[in-house]
Amino acid sequence: xxxxxxxxxxxxxxxxxxxxxxxRLGLEKDTIIAAIRSIIQLLAVGYLLQYVFxxxxxxxxxxxxxxxxxAATQNxxxxxxxxxxxxxxxxxTFVFIEVLTQxxxxxxxxTPATAQYIIPISGMIIGNSMVLSILFLNxxxxxxxxxxxxxxxxxxxxxxxxxxIHDQLIRAIKASTIPTIESQKTIGLVQLPGMMSGxxxxxxxxxxxxxFQLLILFLLLTTAVVxxxxxxxxxxxxxxxxxxQFVRWKRRGERSQ
Amino acid sequence: xxTQAAIRFENVFYSMRGDTILKNITxxxxxxxxxxxxxxxxxxxxxxxKLCNGLQSPDxxxxxxxxxxxxxxxxxxxxxxxxxxxxxxxxxRGDVMENLNLPQQLxxxxxxxxxxKELLEVVGLKQxxxxxxxxxxxxxxxxxxxIARTLVNYPKILLLDEIxxxxxxxxxxDIEHLIQKINKKYGTTMVWITHNLEQALTIGNYTWVMMEGxxxxxxxxxxxxxxxxxxxxxxxxxxxx
Ligand SMILES: Nc1ncnc2c1ncn2[C@@H]1O[C@H](COP(=O)(O)OP(=O)(O)O)[C@@H](O)[C@H]1O
Ligand SMILES: [Mg+2]
Numbered sequence: 035x036x037x038x039x040x041x042x043x044x045x046x047x048x049x050x051x052x053x054x055x056x057x058r059l060g061l062e063k064d065t066i067i068a069a070i071r072s073i074i075q076l077l078a079v080g081y082l083l084q085y086v087f088x089x090x091x092x093x094x095x096x097x098x099x100x101x102x103x104x105a106a107t108q109n110x111x112x113x114x115x116x117x118x119x120x121x122x123x124x125x126x127t128f129v130f131i132e133v134l135t136q137x138x139x140x141x142x143x144x145t146p147a148t149a150q151y152i153i154p155i156s157g158m159i160i161g162n163s164m165v166l167s168i169l170f171l172n173x174x175x176x177x178x179x180x181x182x183x184x185x186x187x188x189x190x191x192x193x194x195x196x197x198x199i200h201d202q203l204i205r206a207i208k209a210s211t212i213p214t215i216e217s218q219k220t221i222g223l224v225q226l227p228g229m230m231s232g233x234x235x236x237x238x239x240x241x242x243x244x245x246f247q248l249l250i251l252f253l254l255l256t257t258a259v260v261x262x263x264x265x266x267x268x269x270x271x272x273x274x275x276x277x278x279q280f281v282r283w284k285r286r287g288e289r290s291q
Numbered sequence: 292x293x294t295q296a297a298i299r300f301e302n303v304f305y306s307m308r309g310d311t312i313l314k315n316i317t318x319x320x321x322x323x324x325x326x327x328x329x330x331x332x333x334x335x336x337x338x339x340x341k342l343c344n345g346l347q348s349p350d351x352x353x354x355x356x357x358x359x360x361x362x363x364x365x366x367x368x369x370x371x372x373x374x375x376x377x378x379x380x381x382x383x384r385g386d387v388m389e390n391l392n393l394p395q396q397l398x399x400x401x402x403x404x405x406x407x408k409e410l411l412e413v414v415g416l417k418q419x420x421x422x423x424x425x426x427x428x429x430x431x432x433x434x435x436x437x438i439a440r441t442l443v444n445y446p447k448i449l450l451l452d453e454i455x456x457x458x459x460x461x462x463x464x465d466i467e468h469l470i471q472k473i474n475k476k477y478g479t480t481m482v483w484i485t486h487n488l489e490q491a492l493t494i495g496n497y498t499w500v501m502m503e504g505x506x507x508x509x510x511x512x513x514x515x516x517x518x519x520x521x522x523x524x525x526x527x528x529x530x531x532x
Pocket of ligand 2: 336378399453
């Protein structure tokens with residue numbers, strides 16, 4: 035595909051713009067921003083990757099991973115900004131999940147140790163880890179707020195902070211990982227996964243594309259569960275002080291949602 | 292009358308997000324007796340209880356529990372020593388048995404069915420509700436169950452927060468007898484927040500009147516018959532009519 039054909043594809047940006055204008059949906063501005071941003075960001079990444087692949091130097095791989103973790107942290111911490119120290123908790127989580135998955139992949143020679151494999155797979159792992167941590171933090175925050183009476187009850191009876199928050203923690207871990215697990219049950223039936231579709235269109239053998247897709251799916255299962263558990267166990271202690279007091283009381287009726 | 296203090300407050304202040312909720316609280320709950328606390332809602336009564344149970348800490352002042360500064364207790368030890376039945380009578384998911392078992396479960400133990408039934412009996416609940424889902428209990432049943440659950444830890448001091456608010460007259464009398472019974476039987480120091488002045492007067496040995504975060508009057512419960520403070524006079528008049 036040439037840049038000329040790609041520019042003709044801008045028709046698919048114009049269609050929603052026209053519809054939004056005529057029906058007064060007010061989506062024009064966001065649609066334009068989205069289109070421009072995706073063009074700039076993806077082209078930049080494309081050229082960057084080409085450069086890194088050509089350079090064949092480990093330093094660039096490290097740099098890319100650091101960049102991805104930085105961007106993911108930046109994005110996710112906004113959601114959990116009420117939790118003290120959330121930034122380093124997220125960094126620890128992303129670094130851990132990256133190290134865990136890559137050491138298994140490379141250690142067992144599942145994938146070769148080249149930029150072409152390490153970078154895209156890391157991107158998917160860290161990106162999903164970011165989404166999961168946002169899902170988890172949203173859910174955990176509302177669980178904690180909605181069930182602070184139970185937390186209070188368990189503390190009054192002489193329970194530890196961990197006991198007082200356990201059910202909320204488990205529910206939030208479950209709720210945030212379920213979408214990943216559920217979506218894998220129907221995968222391929224309705225919609226082909228984006229990565230696999232891309233590979234097939236680009237000319238790869240479908241069975242090989244499927245093998246890679248499966249690898250990614252399994253990686254994402256680990257990513258989802260490990261991320262939620264790690265962010266959860268790193269975050270809950272900040273809800274309490276050293277006197278085992280819950281420090282985030284919301285007045286009845288002023289809880290968000 | 293012995294005036295050994297189970298809990299003693301000295302110039303206790305507490306504020307939350309800039310609002311002063313308790314102002315210069317000084318006073319005591321006599322050991323082995325029944326103290327009643329009355330006062331309009333928002334006076335800081337429930338907050339006072341949470342300080343006694345270590346759920347929150349005062350900003351200033353000292354609280355002595357059984358003659359030992361509250362800060363010298365391990366939080367868990369303190370919370371088992373000073374039991375509290377919360378105003379909302381919160382239940383955990385599960386049946387009555389699971390709720391009664393909660394204090395034991397938190398210590399990795401298990402309550403026997405025998406003891407669970409005894410506790411139900413003590414608070415005047417029928418034993419056949421043992422396996423009923425806590426969601427299906429009435430407000431009154433929950434309040435009684437909440438007391439029974441607090442008793443599982445054998446607290447030396449028991450704080451009861453408006454536990455009769457959703458009870459009918461007959462059940463209220465049951466609870467009054469229950470409070471006296473627990474007090475007699477185990478020698479437990481009882482502190483009871485109630486909005487019913489008649490109860491505060493007849494059940495209490497000792498009474499606190501709180502308003503706007505302050506203790507405006509304390510003394511033997513008969514003080515309610517003839518309060519000195521003007522605000523208390525008015526409050527009492529309004530409540531007794
Ligand atoms: N979580 C909270 N955050 C802020 N203020 C609170 C909170 N809980 C209670 N308060 C305030 O503290 C004051 C005392 O409340 P409370 O102790 O519940 O009074 P009472 O039990 O006498 O009705 C009230 O003004 C109430 O609005
Ligand atoms: Mg109250």
